[in-house]
Amino acid sequence: MIDKAYKLLALQEKISNRAAKELIDRGVVYAAGKKVSVARGELDSSTKFKVEKIAPIRVLFEDAFLMAVDKPAFMTSEEVAEAxxxxxxxxxxRETSGVLLLTKDDDFRKKVVNAFKKxxxxxxxxxxxxxxxxxxxxINAPILTIKKGNTAYSKISDDGKEAISYIEPLMIEGxxxxxxxxxxxxxxxxxxxHLKSIGASILGDTEYGGRPYKRLMLHASKIALLGYKFESKEPEDFIKFAAV
Known part of the structure; x- marks a missing residue:
């Protein structure tokens, strides 16, 4: 007997169908070691699911002007702002973890916007x-972004805006x-x-040529602006890179 993935998950976890669908859409549900990516996909009724827990939001720094947090994977920036x-x-x-900044002062926000422009x-x-x-x-290659509704897709194009990235190898394993x-x-x-363009797509980034994995393996480790500097330690799955 088969049924839709979100319905089977709802039964297993004793939650509503809507809540089950949201978990699958968020990317935290796995079956037989693989991520369940289609909530309405059909699976055998005997399927056992594993639901990854989302780490809490950790405050790195806070003063009268801003708050720096360590954003967990699988949570949107907007959800952090709401929280x-x-x-x-x-x-x-959503699947990128690391340093995320929020503001408490509108004048400070304007200074940050100006710093980004400069x-x-x-x-x-x-x-x-x-x-x-x-x-x-x-990597110096212009990027054109195409937005449709709440989604966006970018590509290298002569019609795009200037984009510059600097790459430094840290470790090779296999x-x-x-x-x-x-x-x-x-x-x-x-x-x-940019990484896709050099044949080095990020693990888990299926949208830009990467192989499926439990998450997009990208972590925002440091940010510095207006005299501030914040750092987020690598998540455990990055530290255990050799086991990936």
Whole structure:
């Protein structure tokens, strides 16, 4: 006997169908070691699910002007802003973990916007990517973003905006690499698009050529602006990179 994945999950977890569908859409439900990505997909009624728990939001720093938090994977930036009741200064993709900034002061927000425009903000990421990245490099390739409703897809295009990323290898294990990425610009999905362009798609980034994995293996590790500097430690699955 078969049924829709979200209905089977609802029965197993004793939750509503809506709640079950939201868990699958969020990307935290697995069956037989693989992520369940289609809530309405049909599975055998004997399927056993595993639901990953989302880590709590951890406050890294707070003063009268801003709050820096360690955003967990599988949570949108907007959900963090709602939980903390503060507006965002920038955004991270849902499955990207790491440093996220929120503001408490409108004048400070304007200063941050100006700093981004002047490229006076330093942002650093850690990623696990496909392939062997053996040398540091600069990727200078314009990015065009196409937005449809609440979704966006970016690609390298001469019609796009300037985008510059700096890549530094940290470790190679088998056919995958751990790298550090510093970005001079902040285009939508910039790191994901640039890494795809050199044949080093991020593990778990199926939208941009990566192999399926439990999450997008991208972590916002550092950000510095207006005299502030914040850092988020690598998540456990990045530290245990050799076991990936």
């Amino acid at each position: 903390k009741n503060l507006p965002l200064l920038h955004r991270l993709d 490229r006076d903000v330093q942002k650093e990421y850690i990623a696990i990517v496909e392939g062997k990245v053996v040398e540091a490099m600069e 056919k995958r690499s751990k790298i550090r990425v510093k970005i001079e610009t902040g285009r939508t999905h910039q790191i994901r698009v």
